[in-house]
Amino acid sequence: MGGILAIVSHPDDETFGCGGTIALHGGESSVLCLTCNPRDRRGELEAACEILGIAKPIILIEDDVTPSRSLTRHIADVIVAEKPSVVITHLSFDYHADHRATHDLVKEAIEWAAHTTTYKKPHLVERLLLMEVNTLIPSPHVVVDITETMDKKKLAVKAYSTQLAKFPWDYYDKFVEKKARLRGVQGNCTYAEAFIDEPLSKNSPFYKAKTTKTLLRRK
Numbered sequence: 001m002g003g004i005l006a007i008v009s010h011p012d013d014e015t016f017g018c019g020g021t022i023a024l025h026g027g028e029s030s031v032l033c034l035t036c037n038p039r040d041r042r043g044e045l046e047a048a049c050e051i052l053g054i055a056k057p058i059i060l061i062e063d064d065v066t067p068s069r070s071l072t073r074h075i076a077d078v079i080v081a082e083k084p085s086v087v088i089t090h091l092s093f094d095y096h097a098d099h100r101a102t103h104d105l106v107k108e109a110i111e112w113a114a115h116t117t118t119y120k121k122p123h124l125v126e127r128l129l130l131m132e133v134n135t136l137i138p139s140p141h142v143v144v145d146i147t148e149t150m151d152k153k154k155l156a157v158k159a160y161s162t163q164l165a166k167f168p169w170d171y172y173d174k175f176v177e178k179k180a181r182l183r184g185v186q187g188n189c190t191y192a193e194a195f196i197d198e199p200l201s202k203n204s205p206f207y208k209a210k211t212t213k214t215l216l217r218r219k
C-alpha cells in the first residue's frame with residue numbers, strides 16, 4: 001500500500017526497465033505481469049523478483065494484451081487491491097506492440113481504479129512513470145540513482161536464461177550495463193534508470209483530491 005507497482009507485458013520487462021528502482025524500494029514494490037508465454041518463464045520471473053527483493057509477482061497469464069474491457073478491469077482490480085502511489089509501465093512509443101498496448105491499458109485502468117462508480121473504495125494513483133526496456137527515452141524527466149542496487153539488477157538479468165540464450169553476443173548484459181551507465185552520466189551518479197513522467201487525465205468528478213485553491217506552493 002502506497003508503494004510502487006510495475007505493470008509489464010512480459011517476464012523480464014520489470015528487470016530491464018525498472019529492476020534497480022523497484023529493488024531500491026524493496027518491500028514497497030510489487031510487479032504485475034500480464035502474460036507468461038511460454039509458461040516456464042514464470043519460474044524466471046519469480047527468481048528475478050526474489051533477487052530484486054520484492055514479493056511474489058502477480059501474473060495474469062493473458063494470451064495477448066490487446067486492449068479490452070475485461071483486461072482493463074483485471075488490471076484496475078489489481079491497482080485497487082495493491083493501492084500503489086506510483087505505477088511504472090511501458091512507453092507509448094515503444095517498438096514492441098505489446099508494450100504500447102500495455103501502456104494504453106494501464107492508463108485506462110488507472111482511470112477506472114479511481115472511479116467511484118466502478119469501485120466502492122476506489123484508489124487514486126498519484127504518479128505514472130514510463131520506463132525504457134529496449135526503446136530509449138529521448139529526454140528523461142526522472143533519473144533514479146540505482147548505484148546501490150545495480151548488482152541486484154545484473155543478477156536478476158541472469159535469471160532469464162531463456163532470453164539471454166537468444167542473443168549469444170551478450171546483448172542483454174551489455175545493453176543493461178551501458179544503458180545504466182549512460183543514465184548515470186545524466187544523473188551525476190554511477191548507474192541510473194530513466195523515466196518519463198506521464199500526466200494522468202484525472203477526470204472529474206472522480207478526483208476530489210486534486211482540487212486546489214492555489215496554484216502556488218505554500219510554505
Ligand SMILES: [Zn+2]
Nearest residue numbers: 009010013096
Ligand atoms: Zn516485453
